[in-house]
Amino acid sequence: MITLIVGRKGSGKTKKLIERANEAIEKSNGNVVVIEKGLKLTYDISHQARLIDSDAYGILGTDALCGFISGICAGNYDVTDIFVDSTLKIIGQDMKALVQLTEKLNTLSSLADTKITLLISADQSELPKEIDSFTEQI
Template sequence: MITLLIGKKGSGKTKKLIELANEAVKNSNGNVVVIEKGLKLTYDISHKARLVDSDAYGISGLDALVGFVSGICAANYDVTDIFVDSTLKITGNGVADVETLTAKLKALSESSSANIYLLVSAAAEELPESVLEYVSK
């Protein structure tokens, strides 16, 4: 399952991501991974989740992000939930990448049975219509 957490800067997306990640840790029978840009969530996310700084691994661009998430799923079959904070900053190409990224990660999510949550700093009207079905209500 793919879920997009969308909204403009300051709309509470990161707070929602933190709540969802900590809830996933409580309910998961596997592993929860949170990918962030920079180390800003260290004290907000449960220590039971795997917190990964995308900058530390040189993740930059759509293909690098998809490859990294694929590697996480391939290396650990027990991953149940993956959260990506600052998705557009990591991909570096704004909303232009959302459709392709969502399609690639949806296929990965289905094959690995991992729930993938993408935090996207954009309003619904800025996104392609094809991805609106994945927007969190």
Template sequence: MITFITGKKGSGKTKKLIERANAAVAASNGNVVVVEKGLKLTYDVDHAARLVDIEAYGIKGADALFGFISGICAGNYDVTDILVDSTLKIMGPDLQQLVPFAEKMSALAAMANTNITFLISADNAEIPDEVRKFVNEI
């Protein structure tokens, strides 16, 4: 299952991500991965979660992000949850990219039996209709 947490900058999305990551660590019998741009969540997310600084890998664009997350799932079958902060900073600002991206990510999440959450810095009204079923608005 995939989820897009949407809201304008400063609306509390990152706080929600931290809460979800820590809850996932507490409930998971596998691994929880938090993908972030920079190392700003080091002291907020439970140490049992794997923090990944995506900037260290040069990932830019929707296809690169999809490939990166696919690699995480392929490299460790015990990943139960993946949470991605700053999604649009990684993918780029074009919200229409979310349509094919959501389709591919939803299929990957189902195949890998992994919950994947993305933080999207945009108002819910700006999100394309085709992906609203994945939206959890702040």
């Protein structure tokens, strides 16, 4: 299952991610991974989660992010949840690329039995209709 948490900057998306990540940690029988751009969530997310700074691994673009997440799932069969903060800062503002990423990650999510949540800093009206079924407005 893939979920897109959508809202403009300052609308509370990161707060929602923190809540959901910490809830997932409490409920998970496996591992929870949080991918962030920069190290800003270190003190908000439980130490039991695996925090990954996308900048430290040079993750830029749709293919890099998708490949990185695929590698996490391939290397760790017990990852139950993956959260990605600042998705558009990592992949760029290309909405067609966002649709492709969403489709690929939705397939991966089913194959790996992993819940994937992406935070998208944009207004719902700016997003392509193809991803409406995955979005959750903040």
